[in-house]
Amino acid sequence: MNTAEIDKKRCKACGLCADACPKKIITINPYAESAYGRGCAEVSDGCVGCGTCAVVCPDIAITLRSV
Amino acid sequence: MKVIYEKPKSISDKTFHYCPGCGHGIAHRLVGEVMDELGIEDKTVAVVPVGCAVMAYDYFECDVMEAAHGRAPAVATGVKRCLPDKVVFSYQGDGDLAAIGTAETIHAAARGEGITVIFINNTIYGMTGGQMAPTTLPGQVTQTSPFGRDPYTQGWPLKMCEMLSTMTGPAYIERCATDTPAHIRAAKKAVKKAFTYQIERGAYSFVELLCACPTNWGMTPGEARDRVGSEMIPYYPLGIFRDICDIKEGK
Numbered sequence A: 001m002n003t004a005e006i007d008k009k010r011c012k013a014c015g016l017c018a019d020a021c022p023k024k025i026i027t028i029n030p031y032a033e034s035a036y037g038r039g040c041a042e043v044s045d046g047c048v049g050c051g052t053c054a055v056v057c058p059d060i061a062i063t064l065r066s067v
Numbered sequence B: 001m002k003v004i005y006e007k008p009k010s011i012s013d014k015t016f017h018y019c020p021g022c023g024h025g026i027a028h029r030l031v032g033e034v035m036d037e038l039g040i041e042d043k044t045v046a047v048v049p050v051g052c053a054v055m056a057y058d059y060f061e062c063d064v065m066e067a068a069h070g071r072a073p074a075v076a077t078g079v080k081r082c083l084p085d086k087v088v089f090s091y092q093g094d095g096d097l098a099a100i101g102t103a104e105t106i107h108a109a110a111r112g113e114g115i116t117v118i119f120i121n122n123t124i125y126g127m128t129g130g131q132m133a134p135t136t137l138p139g140q141v142t143q144t145s146p147f148g149r150d151p152y153t154q155g156w157p158l159k160m161c162e163m164l165s166t167m168t169g170p171a172y173i174e175r176c177a178t179d180t181p182a183h184i185r186a187a188k189k190a191v192k193k194a195f196t197y198q199i200e201r202g203a204y205s206f207v208e209l210l211c212a213c214p215t216n217w218g219m220t221p222g223e224a225r226d227r228v229g230s231e232m233i234p235y236y237p238l239g240i241f242r243d244i245c246d247i248k249e250g251k
């Protein structure tokens, strides 16, 4: 199983990862706390570990892991 | 759990001050990844500009020098000549590199100075609030071209890669974009090649990265990313403009 982990200290909720994710499992939660205290990306189940989100992330907020 | 991808070691833990969706972050990451892969973090000296990337010294884990506006290639020249074993790169915006620093840029290239130049072209002055840059596209609205840039009174945008590629000095010149995953992956290859040319040949290399500035373009991060592909790439075509290896092989 793969997971994309969002670093809440770096994410600014720009939404580029959500657009790029081929599985469309990333959403922007406008109320979640993050770097600017407003909005953060959230990942739900189903990650295939392709890393496209990490490639487009301008804030290096994404770590990909596989089990 | 196996880590497939994580933040490069050459980039610090400090949160970037850049706006959401800003291309500078992607450019930083590419340089960081390349420093990691080549294992050159402890022998690299970055020369950072005046512009939004003025605080890049907080983010690159290598040694960093701050240059006066536009003078990064001159400072990098000094560093490289005093410490030829170091890997020296300048990181510059379009206002820095193509307006106030045009002379330094051109002459460092003409001398074939052994440095790498990472050029962030976002067609605008980001830090100072969105004034017209030499690279602003015809018709583009900025603070100082409120009716759109009129090339007949405000000049035509500078194409730096094309200009520098007429010279004998530079060994490698490529233009890449940071809009799509494929373009970003290609950009990383270009950055890596640029550093490799410096390390292996002591040669001058120049990589232009077309980047988004959502804030000063007045767009969302997604719209700004799309503008890079729809408006910038048609005017600033991507590709390799000069590669000394191809020239030697007669390609």
Ligand SMILES: Cc1ncc(C[n+]2csc(CCOP(=O)(O)OP(=O)(O)O)c2C)c(N)n1
Pocket: B050, B051, B052, B053, B069, B092, B093, B094, B095, B096, B097, B100, B120, B122, B124, B125, B126, B127, B128, B133
């Ligand atoms: C000698 C001098 N002139 C003018 C300025 C004002 N200034 C600061 S940043 C900047 C333009 C930066 O634009 P660019 O290089 O495109 O970088 P960006 O902010 O877009 O990344 C200017 C004109 C300055 N700091 N120093």
Ligand code: SF4
Pocket: B017, B018, B019, B021, B022, B023, B024, B052, B122, B126, B127, B212, B213, B214, B215, B216
């Ligand atoms: S003003 Fe533009 S270039 Fe500067 S940090 Fe914001 S998006 Fe990036």
